[in-house]
Amino acid sequence: MSAPLIAIDAMGGDFGPHCIVPASIACLVEFPSLHLVLVGQAPILEELIARHPAVDRARLHVEHASEVIGMDERPSQALRGKPDASMRVALELVRSGRAQACVSAGNTGALMALSRYVLKTLPGIDRPAMVSPVPTATGSCQLLDLGANVDCSAEHLYQFAVMGSVAAEALGVANPRVALLNVGTEEVKGNQQVKLAASLLQQAHGLNYTGFIEGDGLYRGEADVVVCDGFVGNILLKSSEGLAAMISARIENLFTANIAARLVGSMALPLLRRLQGDLTPARHNGASFLGLQGIVVKSHGAAGVEGFQSAIRRALIEVRENLPQRLHGRLEDLLL
Amino acid sequence: MSAPLIAIDAMGGDFGPHCIVPASIACLVEFPSLHLVLVGQAPILEELIARHPAVDRARLHVEHASEVIGMDERPSQALRGKPDASMRVALELVRSGRAQACVSAGNTGALMALSRYVLKTLPGIDRPAMVSPVPTATGSCQLLDLGANVDCSAEHLYQFAVMGSVAAEALGVANPRVALLNVGTEEVKGNQQVKLAASLLQQAHGLNYTGFIEGDGLYRGEADVVVCDGFVGNILLKSSEGLAAMISARIENLFTANIAARLVGSMALPLLRRLQGDLTPARHNGASFLGLQGIVVKSHGAAGVEGFQSAIRRALIEVRENLPQRLHGRLEDLLL
Known part of the structure; x- marks a missing residue:
């Protein structure tokens, strides 16, 4: 398998990039083959990354996205009104195949609506579900x-x-x-x-x-x-x-x-x-959306650095296990 | 107010009369004006009461009921098949006005079905509800x-x-x-x-x-x-x-x-x-059925002596507060 690349919506959650950037960098240290793309307002992200001079920039990319979806925004509004939202751009990276998973701590309803719209559900699945240990x-x-x-x-x-x-x-x-x-x-x-x-x-x-x-x-x-x-x-x-x-x-x-x-x-x-x-919940953080043609992990909005790290870990496991592919195979046998 | 009299379904719950008789006797000691009627198989109840020679029998009555509703029996079966069940006889005591409340640790579904059938709901209430602190x-x-x-x-x-x-x-x-x-x-x-x-x-x-x-x-x-x-x-x-x-x-x-x-x-x-x-739950034991023309308190089936006592206490508070009457008054103002 090639090196896993995960797209991170760096603007979501209660603490936004101030939590997500350090969590992402910690995961790069923990998993030496992991690549991450931080999606969001590039100047803010670059400034936060610069505080960690030891980071391996060959494995940490920044993708600029000008808009941010608010935690209280309606999903319908997020879907129609913000084509350049960090959450959406992160999901597009999964759809295009550039990234193998997306992790976001943003607005749950918007993430579900955008995931369905951008990635589509697996054949036979009406609605994706959110699962957590x-x-x-x-x-x-x-x-x-x-x-x-x-x-x-x-x-x-x-x-x-x-x-x-x-x-x-x-x-x-x-x-x-x-x-x-x-x-x-x-x-x-x-x-x-x-x-x-x-x-x-x-x-x-x-x-x-x-x-x-x-x-x-x-x-x-x-x-x-x-x-x-x-x-x-x-x-x-x-x-x-x-x-x-x-x-x-x-x-x-x-x-x-x-x-x-x-x-x-x-x-x-x-x-x-x-x-x-x-x-x-931080320890068991990271709810997965199941039933999509791609991997999406939702971190708790109130999660801190450790919590967001475990959401990235969960995404990585799903990438390694190729979860959507496995689901697709089993669904063909089991669905009515 | 006259002395409160509470009917106890003495046969219900996981431990039946072996738990309910001592709990009832403890409540008689705690509340010197309280009267209780234990409803169930009289020989069994009398034998268990006899183990407490100090009990004030003037405040502890036994009402014989030959049948017992099983914890897994269907409510419909309990409703039709057992006219002399302890639970039903206890509820009849409330309906006739001899008792002011009924306490049971028996089958919840059967207790709800029998309560509705025997006591009826208050005007304007479609369905009684179960409430607990x-x-x-x-x-x-x-x-x-x-x-x-x-x-x-x-x-x-x-x-x-x-x-x-x-x-x-x-x-x-x-x-x-x-x-x-x-x-x-x-x-x-x-x-x-x-x-x-x-x-x-x-x-x-x-x-x-x-x-x-x-x-x-x-x-x-x-x-x-x-x-x-x-x-x-x-x-x-x-x-x-x-x-x-x-x-x-x-x-x-x-x-x-x-x-x-x-x-x-x-x-x-x-x-x-x-x-x-x-x-x-034992400490907070005693769920009330609200919306009936009478007071019914359901004790947890697995409750021990202390738990059943707190169910009796809850019934006593509702008797003192005349809860069904208060409900009736407020419902007239508030119901649609």
């Missing part, structure tokens, strides 16, 4: 969809299951257990879409469908791929982030209540903070 | 619906908002902030039902509607009442329970890794376990 008691599971699709039919859920299974395999899970998120594990439970999706999945050959899973079963590690619509997935993910943050804050408070507690805390907190690292 | 960074919020209704229209969400607001007031929150759970806080976000419910709530007078809330906002304590359909609410609640349990287990593991960690753990874990108590 979630830490569980036994490792992690791939949860999808995470918000790209708020209203889903049974067929969409079926497609998500197929795509999630292939993605989990690409990440090294053999014969991944695929489950449908539901309010109970009995057959009679759930809404119409979920029941119908279950009957489609039961008939699918070559897919290790294990049935319904509940919210607590997900965290017990009962499946490798958990499928739900984007409304439910987004709320599950964000409420989990909120709960984990609340527990962390309460733990910190616990050890500041009095001198004795502070003393115990001075020994316990370093250990506990290591745990916190395992649970925070 | 969820711990937040600043206290707790009332989350509804929790699984009674997996498919909801905008009108149902509106009714849940009204009922949740009145319930929060009854629990002592002045002018409760009511928010709709969504995948974003901007107006354009969400599915059709949520967007339509938002426009209904914006027009409602006498309701402190604050807009959309995301999953992390819920845990930050940004609202006192959070409204969603039963599918989303159930998954949010169960995934939160699963995540909290996973974090607890990881914390315990952290402090057994080696001798040094064990030493720190011997001091830190007692403090941390106190926190765990605040987060476990």
Whole structure:
């Protein structure tokens, strides 16, 4: 394989190039064969790159794009109004084959709309899905969809299951257990879409469908791929982030209540903070868009340098595994 | 007010009367004016009561019911096939006015179906909702619906908002902030039902509607009442329970890794376990069914003695606050 080249939308996210440039440079150090193209306002990017004189400029390119899509801009506006947006130019680099993947921390809705428009979906896929690993008691599971699709039919859920299974395999899970998120594990439970999706999945050959899973079963590690619509997935993910943050804050408070507690805390907190690292989204950062004719990874808008690095890492794995090609092959067998 | 009398379905839950009888007796000690009727197989109940010779039998009655509804039985089966089920007899005591509330740890679907059939809904309410407090960074919020209704229209969400607001007031929150759970806080976000419910709530007078809330906002304590359909609410609640349990287990593991960690753990874990108590569902146990012509509290099926006690406590608060009556009054003003 030739050296991987990834296009980076350098203007997105809450911290923009101030976070993305150092994260990109750190990845170039970590992966000596990696090439990156930073897309965005060249003067700003060059100035930030100049702060790292040791960087290997032969592997770090800058592609100028004059416009930036705002975090609150409507996807339709981003699609029509900004032909020279950094996000769009980065996606065009993937479409033209110059880059093998695009990473952005920008506006999620705009990134999804532009990805569909610029890259198109794989044959048989109606809608791309957003997938991300979630830490569980036994490792992690791939949860999808995470918000790209708020209203889903049974067929969409079926497609998500197929795509999630292939993605989990690409990440090294053999014969991944695929489950449908539901309010109970009995057959009679759930809404119409979920029941119908279950009957489609039961008939699918070559897919290790294990049935319904509940919210607590997900965290017990009962499946490798958990499928739900984007409304439910987004709320599950964000409420989990909120709960984990609340527990962390309460733990910190616990050890500041009095001198004795502070003393115990001075020994316990370093250990506990290591745990916190395992649970925070930054470590598991990088949601992939699945079902496109190209690789797109969305970094959390609030991600810092470390978080954006792990989004680039995820893109690199997908490039090495040639994920869209693998998906295309499996979809031909599994799609209805 | 006359002495409160609560009917207890003594046969439900994972542990049945072995948990429910001691929990009931503990509540009689805690509340000296409380009367309870234990409904179920009298010989079993009498034998378990006899183990507590100090109990005030003038306040503890037993009502025989020959049948028990299984935890996996279909609601339709429970409705038609078991006229003498403990759950049903307990609800009949509320309907006839002999008891002011019913508490059950039994089959949720059956309890909802029987409650609707026996007690009927309040005028203007299509479907009762299940509400439960969820711990937040600043206290707790009332989350509804929790699984009674997996498919909801905008009108149902509106009714849940009204009922949740009145319930929060009854629990002592002045002018409760009511928010709709969504995948974003901007107006354009969400599915059709949520967007339509938002426009209904914006027009409602006498309701402190604050807009959309995301999953992390819920845990930050940004609202006192959070409204969603039963599918989303159930998954949010169960995934939160699963995540909290996973974090607890990881914390315990952290402090057994080696001798040094064990030493720190011997001091830190007692403090941390106190926190765990605040987060476990047992402490916040007792989901109320709102919108019925009577008070019904559902205890978690897996709840132990302490959990079932807190379900009885919740029922007692609702009796004292005369919740169905208050709801009825407010619904007349607020319903469309």
